[in-house]
Amino acid sequence: MSLGVIKPGLQTTLQGSPFSGHRHLGMPAAGAADCLSLALANHLVGEAAGAIAIEITLDDAKFVAEKHSAMALTGAASFFRINGEDQPLHKRTDIKPGDEIHIGPADQGCRSYLAVAGKIDAQPLLGGQSTYLGAGLGGFHGRAVKAGDKIQWAGNSEPDSTDTKTPIELRPNLSGKYIIRVTAGPEISALTLYSQSKLFEEKFQAGRRTNRMGLNLHGIVLEMENDDEMQSAPVFPGTIQCPPDGEPFLLGPDAQTTGGYPRIAQVIRADRHLIGQLRPGSEIQFVKISSLRAAEIYRQKLSLLTPWLGAVSLW
Amino acid sequence: MWREIVPGLESVAVQFDPGQITPDKASVLLREQLQQPLAAAVPQIEPITVPVCYDKIFAPDQEWIAEKLGMSPATLIAWHNNLSFTVTMLGFMPGFAYLRCQEEIAKIGRLPKPRQKLEAGSIGIIGNQSCIYSFSSPGGWPIIGRTPVSMFRPENTRPALLSANQVVSFRSIDIAEFEKIAEEQYSRELDE
Numbered sequence: 001m002s003l004g005v006i007k008p009g010l011q012t013t014l015q016g017s018p019f020s021g022h023r024h025l026g027m028p029a030a031g032a033a034d035c036l037s038l039a040l041a042n043h044l045v046g047e048a049a050g051a052i053a054i055e056i057t058l059d060d061a062k063f064v065a066e067k068h069s070a071m072a073l074t075g076a077a078s079f080f081r082i083n084g085e086d087q088p089l090h091k092r093t094d095i096k097p098g099d100e101i102h103i104g105p106a107d108q109g110c111r112s113y114l115a116v117a118g119k120i121d122a123q124p125l126l127g128g129q130s131t132y133l134g135a136g137l138g139g140f141h142g143r144a145v146k147a148g149d150k151i152q153w154a155g156n157s158e159p160d161s162t163d164t165k166t167p168i169e170l171r172p173n174l175s176g177k178y179i180i181r182v183t184a185g186p187e188i189s190a191l192t193l194y195s196q197s198k199l200f201e202e203k204f205q206a207g208r209r210t211n212r213m214g215l216n217l218h219g220i221v222l223e224m225e226n227d228d229e230m231q232s233a234p235v236f237p238g239t240i241q242c243p244p245d246g247e248p249f250l251l252g253p254d255a256q257t258t259g260g261y262p263r264i265a266q267v268i269r270a271d272r273h274l275i276g277q278l279r280p281g282s283e284i285q286f287v288k289i290s291s292l293r294a295a296e297i298y299r300q301k302l303s304l305l306t307p308w309l310g311a312v313s314l315w
Numbered sequence: 316m317w318r319e320i321v322p323g324l325e326s327v328a329v330q331f332d333p334g335q336i337t338p339d340k341a342s343v344l345l346r347e348q349l350q351q352p353l354a355a356a357v358p359q360i361e362p363i364t365v366p367v368c369y370d371k372i373f374a375p376d377q378e379w380i381a382e383k384l385g386m387s388p389a390t391l392i393a394w395h396n397n398l399s400f401t402v403t404m405l406g407f408m409p410g411f412a413y414l415r416c417q418e419e420i421a422k423i424g425r426l427p428k429p430r431q432k433l434e435a436g437s438i439g440i441i442g443n444q445s446c447i448y449s450f451s452s453p454g455g456w457p458i459i460g461r462t463p464v465s466m467f468r469p470e471n472t473r474p475a476l477l478s479a480n481q482v483v484s485f486r487s488i489d490i491a492e493f494e495k496i497a498e499e500q501y502s503r504e505l506d507e
Contacts, residue, residue: 023319023330025467025475026449027409125469135409135450137469186326232406232413233323236330258323258406269333295333302334313334 001067001118001155003054005145006100009061011212013131014122014139014151015113017050018237018315022126023257029237030132033212033253033276034111035314037075039305040166041115044072044092046159049312052122052129052139053115054151058106058279063114065099066150070117070159074166076109076174076277090166092159109174109277110210118153133212134254163308170308172273177283180271183291185240187230187262195222199248199264199286206282207247212254215278221246224262235259237315238267238275240286250275268294269314270301316344322404322479324413362482365447365462367438368493369395373461376426380440380457384421392487395459400445400483410449410467410475414483418443429455436462438485447477460485463497 005012016038018031032038032055039049047053056077072092073080080087081102087093095101103112122129122139131139140151188196198220207216222242235241235251241261242248248264252275265286267275278284289297298314305312319330331341369392371377381391400414407413420443430453437448439456446456449466466476477483488496 020318022409022474023321024405024479025409026405026407026411027474126474132409134452135467137409231324231326232404233326234321234328236319236328256407257321258404291338295338298333313332 001069001116002150002152003101003116004064004066005147005149005151006062006064007060008145008147008149009056009059009103011057011144012061013055013133013144014052014120015055015130016052016122017128018130018253019126019128019132019138023234023236026257027126028132028134028255028257029253029315030138030212031128031130031253031315032113034075034113034172034273035276036172036273036305037111037276038113038115039309039312039314040090040170041072041074041113043161043163043309044074044090044166045070045115045117046161047115047117047119049309051115052120053113054120054145056103056112056114058110060105061103063101063103063151065095065101066097067155068097069095069155071095071101072115073103073112074115074171075112076106077104077112078107079104088165090171092164106279108176110279111276116153117159118155120151120153132254134256167308170305172277174277176281177285178274178278179285179287180274181268181287181289181294181297182240182265183268183294184288185263185265186233188264190224190226190228190230190262191242191264192223192225195224195246198222200288202285204248204284204286206278206280206284208280210278210280212252214249214251214255215280216247216249217284218247222248222264230260230262232258232260233263235263236266238269238272239263240265240267250278252276268297270294270298273314316341324403360478360481362484363477364484364486365464366488366492366496367395367460367462367485368488368490369460370490370493372490373434373437373493374459376457377459380423380459383423391459395440396485396487398484402477402479402481402483403444404479405475405477408448408450408452408467409469410477412447412449412466412475412477412483414445414447416443416445423457425455426457429453433458434461436464436466438462449475461493463493463500465500
């Protein structure tokens with residue numbers, strides 16, 4: 001089975017679970033930037049939460065179906081049209097050969113996930129199949145898809161799952177404003193006390209340089225206590241670092257594994273999927289909590305998701 | 316237990332799943348593990364010699380670096396081949412190695428403006444630190460040569476050629492040998 005790419009949009013890649021256990025070799029996580037939307041899309045077509053799906057970024061994208069199949073779209077798209085006819089997001093949709101699938105540009109949020117019933121062909125490596133663009137590995141020949149590419153999968157056009165529509169209360173609410181909970185980073189005290197309080201009290205805007213590696217945060221310039229050079233230290237998706245110019249940046253799924261700027265905060269696991277929906281101009285309020293509270297929130301979130309998604313983890 | 320164990324230059328981070336273990340328990344466990352003797356945990360790694368072609372086509376910064384160090388380009392190559400480096404860590408990209416040698420070396424700074432694209436295998440140097448670019452990428456290190464050897468092969472049991480703590484030295488090769496090694500590697504990849 002295959003899906004022909006007519007219009008790839010800004011950046012369309014195959015993404016599923018992140019790579020795990022290889023950061024000490026410099027291998028980033030990669031994987032879906034919004035793991036919650038990915039899991040919700042996959043569930044509607046009977047696939048595992050972390051199965052490979054198609055991640056579409058900001059712009060509209062068009063595909064043509066070449067076989068019967070079932071699909072579902074979640075995330076930021078403003079519409080989902082089959083042959084010009086509007087279909088709801090968060091609902092399984094049947095597709096027949098020749099159908100043109102049009103995914104609308106994101107009005108709010110940044111990324112959408114198109115899941116198909118079946119296993120999408122993607123280059124396997126290191127126990128994963130997601131695309132890591134930085135080194136041209138995994139996914140669809142290690143790159144974003146282009147017009148004319150064909151995304152193939154081993155099909156199963158009639159998923160077993162009877163869950164065809166995401167319950168309203170589980171659908172992420174995308175807006176231009178985000179409250180993101182963080183824990184204090186190991187080098188938080190590199191900031192002056194005044195800047196530490198501003199970090200958690202004032203609002204930031206996502207900057208123009210926004211991609212899967214991360215995004216810069218505008219609005220407040222933070223002051224450093226001193227300009228001591230720091231030795232490169234491990235960083236993760238969701239780490240917020242602050243370089244000497246005082247404009248912090250937030251790391252995304254493709255972030256490198258180590259960094260040399262103070263790690264001032266870390267986005268909690270329960271909220272990390274929101275990073276995938278930040279776009280230039282999004283307003284962000286960071287709220288500081290303890291790591292114990294972060295773990296509690298994560299377990300509460302899982303207990304809300306499990307009745308629908310089954311045993312699931314977020315990353 | 317740990318999803319990731321990532322060393323930095325002076326620190327280490329572990330990642331755990333808070334759905335499986337609480338932060339308190341993780342912290343106790345980590346402290347216990349840190350008490351245990353390290354000798355058993357660190358595998359002995361054989362030193363390695365990495366072939367490098369120092370031809371000018373691969374070494375855009377060689378001339379000014381040689382000048383800065385008060386050497387001729389030819390002496391620079393012999394000098395670099397005689398240095399013994401240790402891998403301080405892998406990071407930045409899969410298989411990208413940070414190396415350090417004990418020698419006192421005049422400060423060579425990063426480029427004022429990073430290059431948009433460096434080829435995989437490029438050997439960078441800033442003072443007594445060197446690096447090997449594992450994939451084609453932007454980069455700010457001055458470049459004195461290039462190795463044809465792959466630094467990261469995801470299909471291998473040990474995907475990264477180098478490991479933290481490994482002793483690394485360089486051996487000068489000419490363009491013909493560079494191409495031969497590159498070709499052998501390429502045909503091996505096709506076989507797999």
